[in-house]
Amino acid sequence: MKTSKNRRLIMISLFALLLVGLMLLGVRLSPALANEFYPDHSDLVETNEPHLINDMATQIAEQPDAERESEDQESAINASTLDAAALLKSMVQDFENNTFSQSGWLHYVYYLESDIPNGVTLPQNYYCDGWFLINKTGNVTQHVISYYDNARNLNQREIYKDNTFINLTTNDKMETEGPYKLKLDFGVTRYMLEMQMEGSILNHEVSTVDEKPMTQFSVIGNYDKPTVFGNTSQPVESVRVTTLFDQATGAISEIAYVYLLVDGTEELFYKVQTSTLEWDELPQEFVKLLEDGE
Amino acid sequence: MKKGIRKVSLLSILLITIAAITVTTVFASLGTWSYHAFAMNISGTSDGISGKMVNDPVGAYWAANILTYVDNPPISLSLGWNWFSGTEKCGATAIQNVQGDPYYAYTQQRAATIFLTAQPCGTTRYGLSSGKHIVTAGGTNYYDTWTQTEVIP
Numbered sequence: 502m503k504t505s506k507n508r509r510l511i512m513i514s515l516f517a518l519l520l521v522g523l524m525l526l527g528v529r530l531s532p533a534l535a536n537e538f539y540p541d542h543s544d545l546v547e548t549n550e551p552h553l554i555n556d557m558a559t560q561i562a563e564q565p566d567a568e569r570e571s572e573d574q575e576s577a578i579n580a581s582t583l584d585a586a587a588l589l590k591s592m593v594q595d596f597e598n599n600t601f602s603q604s605g606w607l608h609y610v611y612y613l614e615s616d617i618p619n620g621v622t623l624p625q626n627y628y629c630d631g632w633f634l635i636n637k638t639g640n641v642t643q644h645v646i647s648y649y650d651n652a653r654n655l656n657q658r659e660i661y662k663d664n665t666f667i668n669l670t671t672n673d674k675m676e677t678e679g680p681y682k683l684k685l686d687f688g689v690t691r692y693m694l695e696m697q698m699e700g701s702i703l704n705h706e707v708s709t710v711d712e713k714p715m716t717q718f719s720v721i722g723n724y725d726k727p728t729v730f731g732n733t734s735q736p737v738e739s740v741r742v743t744t745l746f747d748q749a750t751g752a753i754s755e756i757a758y759v760y761l762l763v764d765g766t767e768e769l770f771y772k773v774q775t776s777t778l779e780w781d782e783l784p785q786e787f788v789k790l791l792e793d794g795e
Numbered sequence: 796m797k798k799g800i801r802k803v804s805l806l807s808i809l810l811i812t813i814a815a816i817t818v819t820t821v822f823a824s825l826g827t828w829s830y831h832a833f834a835m836n837i838s839g840t841s842d843g844i845s846g847k848m849v850n851d852p853v854g855a856y857w858a859a860n861i862l863t864y865v866d867n868p869p870i871s872l873s874l875g876w877n878w879f880s881g882t883e884k885c886g887a888t889a890i891q892n893v894q895g896d897p898y899y900a901y902t903q904q905r906a907a908t909i910f911l912t913a914q915p916c917g918t919t920r921y922g923l924s925s926g927k928h929i930v931t932a933g934g935t936n937y938y939d940t941w942t943q944t945e946v947i948p
Contacts, residue, residue: 666886
């Protein structure tokens with residue numbers, strides 16, 4: 502009786518082990534097996550992708566007496582653009598560290614303007630008025646974001662709670678894995694640095710806007726083929742991305758993204774200007790919204 | 796004897812299930828195609844397959860891709876998509892939408908791409924590739940409408 506029970510137990514254990522082994526093998530092999538059934542089609546679309554021209558290499562090649570002095574010029578240009586990249590990285594890092602040095606409700610408002618239709622119900626120019634609950638690790642656990650048109654009419658409102666984005670206007674929901682990091686630069690720094698790594702030239706200079714001293718970073722990315730991006734009126738040859746830091750506060754005050762079109766004209770894809778970035782008490786109406794909002 | 800047969804049957808069912816999951820599940824992620832087989836055994840044994848991909852090449856743009864093809868074996872049929880769009884969401888709010896051109900022609904496979912420059916977004920950015928695929932065989936239209944969503948870093 503006991504032997505029979507033990508045998509059954511051993512059989513069940515062996516079967517469970519076999520099952521787990523097969524599942525692990527399946528998971529390990531699945532992409533390869535899937536590829537057998539669904540061959541990769543990346544080659545069909547990769548050829549359409551625009552690539553950045555390595556302007557750094559071009560600039561070095563076009564210098565007079567390039568052959569004689571190329572090494573010096575190359576190192577000078579590299580050093581200049583690498584300095585700008587390092588400075589940009591450190592200024593964004595400092596800005597984020599200073600901003601997220603405390604926890605509580607952060608009120609962050611910016612205005613976005615654009616020359617190009619966005620194809621959605623948001624107006625082309627709008628105010629994005631956000632309240633973000635920052636925890637001790639610098640991540641957002643709750644938020645209320647309101648989008649207003651130029652006349653300050655509410656267009657859409659979104660809340661974030663229980664790891665879910667909920668658009669209260671459209672009832673659209675998106676789930677996340679956990680609290681997220683608020684990107685005060687909208688991720689634009691990464692794009693600028695990627696462009697610089699591909700050979701686009703990143704510059705920085707000190708300028709003045711409304712009598713305020715600013716540190717300005719700009720990069721121009723030239724594409725190897727004219728490409729239609731989104732709803733642009735015509736193909737884009739190049740893009741110019743600019744970020745302005747307020748020297749007094751170290752905060753990003755403006756980010757602009759401009760298309761340089763094939764006919765030689767420019768189109769503003771967006772310009773974002775920060776108007777408020779401060780710690781404050783969440784307005785009572787939003788407290789209620791987070792409690793009740795579904 | 797009966798017990799043995801039962802065990803073998805159970806084992807076979809489990810193995811078939813595991814094999815099926817293994818083969819049909821395609822672990823789609825940013826930069827990889829996700830596929831649906833939506834028209835089975837058309838014009839003989841061929842299948843109409845739809846594909847979508849969201850990828851994030853170097854720079855400030857991302858791409859929504861669409862694909863319709865016929866395989867097992869590959870043959871030419873009238874295929875394409877009735878509509879195709881790329882949408883960008885910041886959290887649960889749509890901040891950009893771009894419509895691609897429809898396509899319908901006699902061919903074995905066809906793909907298209909919409910390039911979108913990322914709009915400012917401080918929270919989580921999602922890229923969506925949406926579209927309604929079509930394959931025609933024996934006078935019947937087969938459709939497949941779905942959306943592939945990925946987080947754009």
